[in-house]
Amino acid sequence: MQNLLRPGWRAAIAAAGAGVLLAATACGGGSGEADGEVTLVVDTFGVFGYEELYQRFEEENPGVTIEERNITDLADYTPQLQQNIAAGSGAGDVVAVEEGILVQFLQQADRFVDLNEHGGAELEANFLPWKWEQGHTTDGRLIGLGTDIGSMAMCYNVELFRDAGLPTDREEVGELWPTWEDFIETGQQFQEADTGASFVSTIFPYFNVLKAQEGDHTYQNTEGELVIETNPAVRGSWETVTSMAEAGLSANLPLWSDEWNAGIQNNTFATLPCPAWMLGHIESTAGDAGNGRWDVAAVPGGGGNWGGSFLSVPTQSEHPELAAELAILLSSPEGQLAAWNAANNLPSSEEAIDSADVQEFTRPYFNDAPVGQIYGASARELEPVYFGPDNQAIDDAFRAALESVEQGQASPDEGWQRAAEEAERAAGEG
Amino acid sequence: MTTLDRGGPGAPPGPPPGAGRGRPTTGDDARERRRALAGRLDAKGSPYLFIAPFFLLFGVFGLFPLLYTVWVSLHEWSLIGGNEGFVGLDNYVRLATDGKFWNALYNTIGIFAIAVVPQLLMALLLADLLNRRLRWSGFFRIGLILPYVTSIAAVAIVFGQLFGPQFGMVNYLLELAGVDPVDWRGEKYASWVAIAVMIDWRWTGYNALIYLAAMQAVPRDVYEAAAIDGASRLRQFWQITIPLLRPTIIFTVIIATIGQMQLFTEPAVFGTDGAMNGGTQSQFQTVMMLVYQEAFRYGNYGYGSAIAWMLFLLIVLFSLLNVLVTSRIRSAT
Numbered sequence: 001m002q003n004l005l006r007p008g009w010r011a012a013i014a015a016a017g018a019g020v021l022l023a024a025t026a027c028g029g030g031s032g033e034a035d036g037e038v039t040l041v042v043d044t045f046g047v048f049g050y051e052e053l054y055q056r057f058e059e060e061n062p063g064v065t066i067e068e069r070n071i072t073d074l075a076d077y078t079p080q081l082q083q084n085i086a087a088g089s090g091a092g093d094v095v096a097v098e099e100g101i102l103v104q105f106l107q108q109a110d111r112f113v114d115l116n117e118h119g120g121a122e123l124e125a126n127f128l129p130w131k132w133e134q135g136h137t138t139d140g141r142l143i144g145l146g147t148d149i150g151s152m153a154m155c156y157n158v159e160l161f162r163d164a165g166l167p168t169d170r171e172e173v174g175e176l177w178p179t180w181e182d183f184i185e186t187g188q189q190f191q192e193a194d195t196g197a198s199f200v201s202t203i204f205p206y207f208n209v210l211k212a213q214e215g216d217h218t219y220q221n222t223e224g225e226l227v228i229e230t231n232p233a234v235r236g237s238w239e240t241v242t243s244m245a246e247a248g249l250s251a252n253l254p255l256w257s258d259e260w261n262a263g264i265q266n267n268t269f270a271t272l273p274c275p276a277w278m279l280g281h282i283e284s285t286a287g288d289a290g291n292g293r294w295d296v297a298a299v300p301g302g303g304g305n306w307g308g309s310f311l312s313v314p315t316q317s318e319h320p321e322l323a324a325e326l327a328i329l330l331s332s333p334e335g336q337l338a339a340w341n342a343a344n345n346l347p348s349s350e351e352a353i354d355s356a357d358v359q360e361f362t363r364p365y366f367n368d369a370p371v372g373q374i375y376g377a378s379a380r381e382l383e384p385v386y387f388g389p390d391n392q393a394i395d396d397a398f399r400a401a402l403e404s405v406e407q408g409q410a411s412p413d414e415g416w417q418r419a420a421e422e423a424e425r426a427a428g429e430g
Numbered sequence: 431m432t433t434l435d436r437g438g439p440g441a442p443p444g445p446p447p448g449a450g451r452g453r454p455t456t457g458d459d460a461r462e463r464r465r466a467l468a469g470r471l472d473a474k475g476s477p478y479l480f481i482a483p484f485f486l487l488f489g490v491f492g493l494f495p496l497l498y499t500v501w502v503s504l505h506e507w508s509l510i511g512g513n514e515g516f517v518g519l520d521n522y523v524r525l526a527t528d529g530k531f532w533n534a535l536y537n538t539i540g541i542f543a544i545a546v547v548p549q550l551l552m553a554l555l556l557a558d559l560l561n562r563r564l565r566w567s568g569f570f571r572i573g574l575i576l577p578y579v580t581s582i583a584a585v586a587i588v589f590g591q592l593f594g595p596q597f598g599m600v601n602y603l604l605e606l607a608g609v610d611p612v613d614w615r616g617e618k619y620a621s622w623v624a625i626a627v628m629i630d631w632r633w634t635g636y637n638a639l640i641y642l643a644a645m646q647a648v649p650r651d652v653y654e655a656a657a658i659d660g661a662s663r664l665r666q667f668w669q670i671t672i673p674l675l676r677p678t679i680i681f682t683v684i685i686a687t688i689g690q691m692q693l694f695t696e697p698a699v700f701g702t703d704g705a706m707n708g709g710t711q712s713q714f715q716t717v718m719m720l721v722y723q724e725a726f727r728y729g730n731y732g733y734g735s736a737i738a739w740m741l742f743l744l745i746v747l748f749s750l751l752n753v754l755v756t757s758r759i760r761s762a763t
Contacts, residue, residue: 075705079726086509108510251596257702258590262597393727396705404710407616418711425530426728428508 038319040326042068043092045077047280048147049342053335057326064322074098078392085111088316093323094330097310102134102144104389105312112143113313118324120145126333130384131348135310144310145331148345150275151375151382152209152304153296155282157197158367160270164193170369174298180210180240183300187249190270198251201260201269203241203406204399205306209273210237212385213301219395219423220388226427228394228420238402238416245406252407255399261285273299275306276346276375283365296369303381308348346375353379390427397422503736509729521736531737533712534720535744537622541697541716542690545626550682553634554675557641558667571642574635585632586699593624593700615702618713625714628696633689637682644678645671676759683756684749691745694718717741 042050054066069092071077078101084090085105097105105112114120120142124132127146135144154177161168166189167176177183187199200206211218215233220226228234244250251269253260263269264285272278274296282294311327313320329335336347337357344363347353353376361372388394401419404410410418503521506514525531560570577585592599593614601611614624648671656666672679693716701708706723708715715723717737725734 082509082729083726086512104510253596254702257594259594259596259598259702262594266597268596390728393705393729396707396727400705400707400710404616407613407710409616409711425724425730428728428730 036063037065038063038322039065039067040094040319040323041092042066042326043077043081043095044068044070045074045096045098046070046072046277047343047345048096049339049345050330050335051342053330053338057329061322061325066326085314085316091314091316093313093317093319094327095312095314096147097144097312099134099308099310100387100392100395102310103387103391106137106143107389109137109141109143111315112141113315113317113320113324115142115145115313115324115327116140118321118328120324120328123328123332126331126349126351128348128350128379128382130382131308134384144312145327146348147309147311147331147336148276148339149348149379149382150277150305150307151346151379152212152299152306153274153371153374153378154299155272155274155278155294155296155366157267157270157293158295159293160190160195160197160267163195164190164270166190166193168295170295170297170367173295177300178302180300184240184244184247184249187244187271188247191248195270197267198269199249200244200271201251201253201263202255202403203244203250204255204402205273206244207237207241207398207402208306208395209299209304210240210301212306213304215385216383217386218388219391219398220427222386224389226388226394226423228423238398238412241402242405242412242415245402246412250406252403254403265290267293273304273306275308276344276371277307279363279366279371280344291365292367294365295367296363296371296374298374299378303378303383305379305382305385308346340372344371346379348379388427390423393426394423397426499735499738502731503733503739505732507730507732507735509726509731517732521733522740524733525736525740530712530715530720531717531740534708534715534717537708537712537714538691538693538716538718539748541622541625541629541693541714542687544622545629546683546686546690548626549630549634550637550679550686552630553637553682554641554672554679556634556638557645558671560638560642561645571639574638576635577632578636580632582632582695583699585628586696589624589628589631589696590700590702615700615709616713618709621700621709621714625693625696625700628700629690629693633686637686640678640682641675644675648674672759676757679759680753680756683752687749687752688745691741691748692718694722698722717744 042054044050048068048070050068054068058064058066071080078098081091081095081097082101082104085095085108088111123145126132127135128149131146131149135146136142154174156173158168161173166186167173176186190199211233214236215231217227217231218234219228219231221231251263253263253268264282265287272282274282279296282290286293311331313323313327317323330339333347333349333352333355336345336349336352337355339345340347340352340358340361347358352358358372358376361370362368363371398419400422401410401415404418405412405415504516504518506517506520508514556574560567560574564570591597593601595601595611595613595615598614600614604611612620614620652670652674653666656670661669697708697714697716698706698719700714706715706719706727708719718741721734721737721741724730724737
């Protein structure tokens with residue numbers, strides 16, 4: 001060994017090796033830009049359906065390339081985005097922000113470009129008033145442009161309704177349950193028919209719908225204070241859905257779990273609150289065998305919303321001008337319609353909702369239900385709901401508590417107690 | 431080391447080159463001195479340079495975050511607001527009275543106990559079986575390590591489905607056998623068992639191979655002598671194999687302790703909500719999951735760091751305790 005290299009050389013090589021490793025660790029990051037070529041990165045979750053719009057933007061702006069980074073699951077997407085925003089690097093030039101997390105970002109408005117300065121101020125007519133308001137901070141900065149909204153309807157399993165001797169026509173089904181009391185009564189009828197299935201999969205999604213119907217805020221008020229004990233919307237919704245569990249309507253399948261998906265495939269439950277984006281999930285989960293099995297009716301209590309997003313431009317973007325331009329194009333009525341046609345994301349623009357593309361749209365998989373019309377009508381009745389900065393984390397706590405109640409591990413009171421304690425931790429008051 | 435000593439200070443001064451043929455020039459002298467110096471530097475410095483890359487990387491990605499966590503844990507620190515002021519040991523005081531922390535610690539140690547003890551015993555047994563003359567022993571040995579090669583997330587997903595309360599295969603089989611189905615996620619101890627099965631499926635073979643390697647180093651004639659003296663196989667196992675494997679057993683116990691105290695992926699994927707809650711009532715939330723939940727779900731970096739540091743101290747303590755227990759195995763020497 002000692003004859004292979006002279007001593008000095010060995011030391012030099014060792015030093016060089018160390019240097020290379022160091023250099024390697026120092027690299028990473030940095031965006032590709034050469035000779036006026038610009039790459040815009042768009043961060044999205046789920047399905048946004050923007051491919052055609054990207055092409056158009058690239059054609060109109062030579063030298064610009066758009067790269068979409070998509071993460072399917074919102075639960076994975078949000079923490080990553082939060083960290084990138086907090087760290088001041090790593091986020092895309094345009095980022096999709098789900099409504100549940102938007103308020104937290106409104107509180108760090110200085111990390112986002114004020115789109116008013118890029119021609120955003122004239123766009124008010126492009127959005128439903130509440131969606132337009134939601135994207136603003138209290139001092140009037142515009143940091144989020146609306147894309148889609150969830151709106152709300154009730155999906156029901158036609159086969160199971162027939163087996164239980166209930167009506168199957170979507171108009172008649174809607175008339176079964178003008179209120180939630182009626183809905184629970186229908187559920188008891190359904191259970192008595194003993195089809196072997198349950199009326200609801202799990203009570204948590206119903207809690208979401210009720211909460212949004214009953215008040216203008218949920219766990220936290222607009223000052224960011226925890227108000228679960230005093231807000232009747234939260235307590236009332238809790239009591240309604242736990243009474244569903246006590247009436248034995250639930251199949252106790254945790255939302256989004258493999259068991260829950262298996263429940264869709266095996267006809268284990270008869271109803272499911274259906275925001276527009278849920279249709280795609282049912283279709284892809286139930287597959288060909290489920291064609292025509294599900295239909296869409298009105299939701300008890302009328303209206304409601306679950307989900308929906310915004311587009312923002314972080315100040316860390318190196319091309320805020322271009323990025324704002326892109327965000328404005330993607331969120332324009334035209335852009336929203338393109339997303340509707342590609343992925344059935346319900347537009348938040350009145351103009352787009354009223355267009356023939358939406359109003360005349362029927363979805364064959366759901367017995368040709370006129371879903372555009374159903375969701376469009378529900379969207380107009382929407383009252384905006386304010387979600388506090390810790391909404392997501394508190395929601396997780398309530399979800400766990402509701403599941404523990406429906407699975408018989410805790411009484412409704414014990415569950416409430418637990419959720420309240422956990423909510424205090426999540427809100428930083430524990 | 432001896433090869434490096436040639437130019438070193440301890441090298442015997444040999445006759446200078448060309449001593450018999452007249453005085454060396456001063457240039458030669460200088461070159462000679464430089465070479466000697468380079469040699470000395472090389473001998474002293476090179477080893478450090480060669481190990482430097484590891485320590486530099488460890489310093490940047492290991493030591494610095496470790497110490498920085500201490501700093502963060504002494505502050506009120508949130509995801510959005512960043513450093514919100516020094517609070518001294520407040521986070522640690524809160525920890526001591528936090529029911530969720532004690533629950534998570536109880537879960538972690540409980541799962542450790544029902545996972546690791548059977549795991550190491552099974553591994554010893556399997557290794558002993560494979561150490562005998564077997565047909566296709568190579569095949570069996572590879573078979574043992576296969577679960578270890580599988581992605582941990584894939585394991586957790588598959589087992590999560592097997593242990594599904596309504597459509598899971600385990601409950602299906604239980605029902606065939608006439609046993610009531612078990613709520614594998616809802617009931618605390620049932621969930622521990624499900625997670626322990628997952629862990630053991632993955633790690634038993636790994637530990638068995640380590641034991642097997644150690645067993646193969648035990649000379650055959652020791653066993654032969656014992657057999658001639660009339661010792662049964664069981665007695666040979668307890669009085670020859672186990673004592674000779676003592677250092678290996680201690681090693682596996684420490685590694686398993688460190689790994690299991692930081693248990694995260696299996697229970698995290700076993701939970702269905704992605705919120706790191708570890709079941710509806712935190713039945714199987716481990717300490718690492720609590721760290722994640724506090725820091726990344728609730729944005730309390732300060733408190734999360736305090737929990738992480740407490741866990742570090744507990745691991746040290748627990749490892750020492752385990753070594754103390756394991757070292758009661760009678761040594762062979």
